[in-house]
Amino acid sequence: MEKRCIHLAVILLLLQQIKTTFSMVNITTDQTALLALQSQISLYDPHNVLGRNWSTSTPVCSWIGVTCGPRHGRVTALNLSSMNLKGMVPTQLGNLSFLISLDIRNNNFHGSLPEELARLRRMKRINAMNNNFTCTIPSFFGMLPNLQSLYLSFNQLSGNIPPSLFNITKLKDLRLRGNILGGKIPQEISSLCCLNFIELQDNKLTGAIPPTMFNQSSLKQIGLTNNILYGKLPGNICDNLPNLEALALSKNQFDGLIPPNLQNCSKLEILSLSENDFTGTIPAEIGNLTMLTVLQLGPTYLKGEIPRELGYLQRLQIFGLYQNRLSGSIPASLFNISTLQILTIVDCQLTGSLPSNIGQGTPHLKEIYLGINNLSGVFPESISNASRLTVLDLSYNKFSGSEAQSKGPDKQ
Known part of the structure; x- marks a missing residue:
């Protein structure tokens, strides 16, 4: 019995050594990936933030912007936001296999995001806003099954929105504002059952809005301002949007009537329909949107009187109505x-x-x-x-x- 216990203790010690060695190998892999990133931006780091902090003489998990998991000691989050860094994202970053969150917003990264990032199957959040990324939106994002937030706003991305984005069934937050994206909004958007926020403002998108977008009950904000979208808004636009808080459709080419059905979006706080080609009258039913804080309705081709029911909007802070044909x-x-x-x-x-x-x-x-x-x-x-x-x-x-x-x- 005593020999058996000794054998068991030896086995456990060996397993612990193997685990420690394996962990060291893996953290070395993470270290190599981060040093590859450092080498890409070392010449453009004006304050030498990474050069002074990312050193092989200190543990990776103590480096600025790096967070490691408590159980396995691997890099789980990388936050380099607002460091005024310039350079490219290296392919080696795809070796951070435990990475959950990547935040490089408010820098001067350029080029494109490498396809090797598709290996990061645990990834939940990517924030690359306000950089200088060019080319098209990488289709490999559709291969990240756990991705919940994708922020690519204020870059120089062009081309169409890849339908593969809408394979990410867990996606909740999609922000592509301020790029040079063209083409139509993909019909596949209807497959995103959990989408809360979609920002497509300030692009060059064309065509009509897919009717299926208005069937996503999880949506809280829809931003489509300043594109080249056209067509009529569906009469049942708010039948399936019980959680919608912001609807921004300004600076497009929408025509037809403003749907009275908007009153069914009872949680709406922002309604912006300015600079379109709407006709008809201002629906009195808008006065039922008692949560509204912002209402923008001009310039369009509206006529008739301003409904007195708008006085029911007792939370309204900004009311904009200009260049119409009212009486x-x-x-x-x-x-x-x-x-x-x-x-x-x-x-x-x-x-x-x-x-x-x-x-x-x-x-x-x-x-x-x-x-x-x-x-x-x-x-x-x-x-x-x-x-x-x-x-x-x-x-x-x-x-x-x-x-x-x-x-x-x-x-x-």
Whole structure:
């Protein structure tokens, strides 16, 4: 029995030695990969951050920006954000097989991300925003089954959005804003069952929005501003978007009516439809979006009156309505939104006078732009109650009286 115990102890000791040796070999692999990265950027590290810190005389897990796992001692996260680094990402980075998070945002990396990163099967987060990466979006991202967040905004990526991106069934956050991407939004987007945020603003995307995008109940934010998208918004746009908080479609070529169905996106906080070709009237149903803080509706080709129901938006902070073909007066209900900070109703062909209590119900109002309309009457003295007002533009209207004459752009 005693000999058996001795044999067991020897076996356990050998296993521990093998494990230690194996771990040392693996951390050496991680060290080699990181040193390869250091060699790519050593000439462009203005403060020599990595040169002073990444040294073979100190453990890898103590290096700046490096995090290791407590169990296996392997590199699990690399954070080199905002270090003003310049260079290329080496192929050896694909050897960091335990890497979960890669954050190199706010630097000057260029070239392309190497295909060897496809070996990082544990990867959950990649943030390469605000660099100078060029070429196309690598299709190998679709081979990372655990990827949840992919940030590639503000680079110089071109070409189409690869459909393979939408093979990543766990993807929750996709941000591609501020590139040179073209082509259509892939229909395959419908396969992303867990997508919360999609940012495609400031690209050159064309075509219509895939109707399947509006069937993803997990979506919280849709950003499509400043592209070349066109077509009509579906009448049932909000039937399957119960969690949507922001819908930004400005600076495109959408036409047709603004769907009254938007009221079903009851959690909507930001609605921006400016600089499109919408026609018809402003749906009164928008007044049911009581969580709205930002509402932008111009310029478009809208007509009719401003619905008084917009006064129900008691959390609204910014209201923008300009260069439309509206009629009637400004509803008094807008001046009872106590949270309102910026009110812009410019070049909309509105008539009538302003309510006598203007300023009393808007204590947080900072800027008012009402120029290029046909508003008339005496400008109310109650505006003096808006103590935070810094900009008041009433130009090109028909106001009368000394109070109106003393008001102008950038004057209180």
